[in-house]
Amino acid sequence: AQSVTQLDSHVSVSEGTPVLLRCNYSSSYSPSLFWYVQHPNKGLQLLLKYTSAATLVKGINGFEAEFKKSETSFHLTKPSAHMSDAAEYFCVVSVAGRRALTFGSGTRLQVQP
Amino acid sequence: DTGVSQNPRHKITKRGQNVTFRCDPISEHNRLYWYRQTLGQGPEFLTYFQNEAQLEKSRLLSDRFSAERPKGSFSTLEIQRTEQGDSAMYLCASRSGGTGANEQFFGPGTRLTVL
Numbered sequence: 001a002q003s004v005t006q007l008d009s010h011v012s013v014s015e016g017t018p019v020l021l022r023c024n025y026s027s028s029y030s031p032s033l034f035w036y037v038q039h040p041n042k043g044l045q046l047l048l049k050y051t052s053a054a055t056l057v058k059g060i061n062g063f064e065a066e067f068k069k070s071e072t073s074f075h076l077t078k079p080s081a082h083m084s085d086a087a088e089y090f091c092v093v094s095v096a097g098r099r100a101l102t103f104g105s106g107t108r109l110q111v112q113p
Numbered sequence: 114d115t116g117v118s119q120n121p122r123h124k125i126t127k128r129g130q131n132v133t134f135r136c137d138p139i140s141e142h143n144r145l146y147w148y149r150q151t152l153g154q155g156p157e158f159l160t161y162f163q164n165e166a167q168l169e170k171s172r173l174l175s176d177r178f179s180a181e182r183p184k185g186s187f188s189t190l191e192i193q194r195t196e197q198g199d200s201a202m203y204l205c206a207s208r209s210g211g212t213g214a215n216e217q218f219f220g221p222g223t224r225l226t227v228l
Contacts, residue, residue: 034216043117044156044204044219090155099169100146101217103155 002027004091006104014112019063019078021107023091026072033074034092034101035065044090050074061085086111115139117220119205125226126195133191134223138207145188146217147180148204149173156204162188163210195227 007022025031035047048059055067065076074091091104118137126132138145143164148156159178161169164185174180177195182188192199202224206217 036219041221043221044206046216046218049216092155099144099161100158100171101148101156103157105153106155 002031002093002095002102004093004102004104006089006091006107008107009105010108010110012110012112013081015083016080019076019081019085019109021076021089021091021109023074023076023104024072025074025091025093027093027095029095032094033065033067034094035059035063035074035076036090036092036103038088038090038106040087047076047089081109081111083111083113085109117205117207117218119203119220119223121223122221123224123226125228127228128195128197130195131191131193132195132225133189134203134205134225136188136190136205136207136220138187138205139218140186141209142207142218143185143210144208145182146206146208147188147190148206150202150204150222151200159190159203192225195225197227200225200227 003026005024033050036044038044047063048057050057050067058064063078088106090106092101094101120135145162147159150156158171159174160180162182165182177193180190202222204222205220208215208217
């Protein structure tokens with residue numbers, strides 16, 4: 001079985017400050033991990049993915065995530081938040097042979113001016 | 114626009130009516146997925162097609178739900194005898210083949226409201 005826990009349902013930061021969105025996963029097999037972002041009235045967009053290569057993954061718009069097997073974590077970070085980063089972020093897990101993605105419940109990021 | 118498209122974007126219906134949604138995947142993608150997203154939750158898997166074959170169905174997909182992909186291109190999701198609990202965003206995604214962790218590309222969704 002596989003599951004994802006996003007530790008914060010809401011995160012609020014000021015523009016220009018760092019962003020940290022936390023994710024823990026559970027998987028019986030070596031997982032592939034993703035972060036997707038969902039802006040209002042827009043489709044889900046892939047930010048980045050981990051597929052057992054480098055543990056530090058760089059994505060679009062300055063986001064990156066680090067896979068830590070010992071902590072079963074895949075936290076998303078960005079050094080400096082921008083107003084346009086305000087959105088819902090989903091941590092997602094997939095394992096070989098399981099065709100569907102398993103989503104976390106999401107973290108809503110607010111960016112204050 | 115060569116992304117995944119879904120129609121309609123919004124659907125309001127009365128309880129007991131049937132509704133049908135359409136998804137047009139990215140043209141070269143042979144794998145197609147349907148998900149359901151309720152307010153405040155992440156998307157949940159409903160069903161999966163590889164070409165025209167429906168290979169997996171979630172327990173969430175009750176017998177009132179049926180999905181088809183007759184020619185391995187577009188797909189339809191039908192809900193019969195809608196209930197208020199069916200109100201949700203229905204998302205379609207597609208991806209290319211292979212065993213790697215290829216990205217699923219999502220459409221904008223169809224928001225269903227059952228009155």
